[in-house]
Amino acid sequence: METKNIVTEYLRCTEGELSPQEQELVKAARKACDSAYAPYSRYQVGAAALLDDGRILTGSNQESPVFPSGLCAERVLLYQIKAACPDREILAVALAAKSAGKLVKNEVRPCGACAQVFADAAARQQRPLRLILSGTQGCTVLENAGALLPFAFEM
Numbered sequence: 001m002e003t004k005n006i007v008t009e010y011l012r013c014t015e016g017e018l019s020p021q022e023q024e025l026v027k028a029a030r031k032a033c034d035s036a037y038a039p040y041s042r043y044q045v046g047a048a049a050l051l052d053d054g055r056i057l058t059g060s061n062q063e064s065p066v067f068p069s070g071l072c073a074e075r076v077l078l079y080q081i082k083a084a085c086p087d088r089e090i091l092a093v094a095l096a097a098k099s100a101g102k103l104v105k106n107e108v109r110p111c112g113a114c115a116q117v118f119a120d121a122a123a124r125q126q127r128p129l130r131l132i133l134s135g136t137q138g139c140t141v142l143e144n145a146g147a148l149l150p151f152a153f154e155m
C-alpha cells in the first residue's frame, strides 16, 4: 500500500501582473457577464477563450425556468468552441462574475461539472489550457485547467 499526494500549484496575482493579452481576456470575460440570462439567480458569469488563431470567443450562463436545463458560462463557451471550430486549440480561458450587477470580490470558480468539461477539453489538445479566475481583489491562475479535477472521469 502506498499513500500518494496530489499537489495543485496555482498563482495568485493582481490583475496588473497578468500579461496584456490575459488582461484583455479578463476584460472580455467581464463584458460577457452582460450577455448572461440569469433572472433567477441574478448571478452572471462570463467566460472568454483565447484560441490559437488569436480569436477571442465568449460565453455566459443561460438559465431556464426549468432549472436543470440552464447551462454554466464555461460549458456554453467550451461546447460552442468544440462545435464551431473543433480543430482549434484553446490557449487560455478567463472567468468573471457579477452578483446583483456588481463584479464579485472573490474570483469565480468553475463548478464540478464544468471542471470535468475543462479536463475533457484540456485532454483533447496538445497545449496546456491556462485558466484565469478573476475577482476584483485579484486573480488565480492555473497553468492547466485539467488540474481542477485530478480524478476526472475517463473512458
Ligand code: THU
Residues within 6 Å of the ligand: 038, 041, 043, 044, 045, 060, 061, 062, 063, 070, 071, 072, 073, 074, 109, 110, 111, 114
Ligand atoms: N454558474 C456558472 O455559469 N458557472 C459556474 O461555474 C457556476 C455557476 C451559473 C449557473 C447559474 O446560472 C448561476 O451561475 C448560479 O448558480
